[in-house]
Amino acid sequence: MANETTVLTADELLKNWQGHRRLTRKTIEAFPEDKLFGFSLGGMRTFAEMASEFLHMAIPIVDGVATGKWEEFKAEKPTTKAEILKMWDQQTAELDEKFPKIPPHRFLEVDKAFGQWENTNIATIQYAIDNEIHHRGQGYVYLRALGIEPPPFWER
């Protein structure tokens, strides 16, 4: 038995993603600056490094899906919380501008993202969102271990 019901449109996916990105922004904000760049558990990356990874994925992926040109994110590596948040807010605006312009046929096309990861474009976008949820959850453990209450997961 198949169920081909549409459960998500491009507009709704963007809305979900921006909701997650708002929560990730609050998570970045919750870290004291020195811990954002200096604290981790189990030999893992700092949350600043994870946040930088999110910035390397979001807009470059949307650009790749929209245009078929997969280019690495070229910005300087942020070294302060304020720089991360500024880049975050720039990408928020860019996402709202660029995502709705993705040509409909592009979502199901298969690209080799950044010359490496071959998948449908929608799967690549979904991977970026899932990756952000996954690592943000890890940031929550860092915050708890630091005695800091993370932002409520259900608030977006």
Add this chain to the structure above:
Amino acid sequence: MANETTVLTADELLKNWQGHRRLTRKTIEAFPEDKLFGFSLGGMRTFAEMASEFLHMAIPIVDGVATGKWEEFKAEKPTTKAEILKMWDQQTAELDEKFPKIPPHRFLEVDKAFGQWENTNIATIQYAIDNEIHHRGQGYVYLRALGIEPPPFWER
């Protein structure tokens, strides 16, 4: 500018969810039994408690969305890794059976899930998946802190 392109069907959502559930199953398996039930960081729950939460959400939510009847999961709390995995596999089969039978019109209807959380049914399903990704990411930190390599995130 709106983009009403379908990016996800019910079938694909089920496929994504089961992919995440396979990864979560591997994460449960990666824990030594005593650590699954006894280890945590930052005063958080054990991964066994998180896995139990996933079991309390998946099938009860699909049943609620399918029928409009929102009933708590009533099984005994699992006390061994084997019990958790057995319940997990039962739900995997149930999900494959029940999810495709959700009446198409139910996805966009608004229910008060379990008498408490009012949202569209598709948002409630997505919440369950996001919640699983979020807490599984936390399980990865527990594993790393225990010196155990977690399963690769990109393998489903």
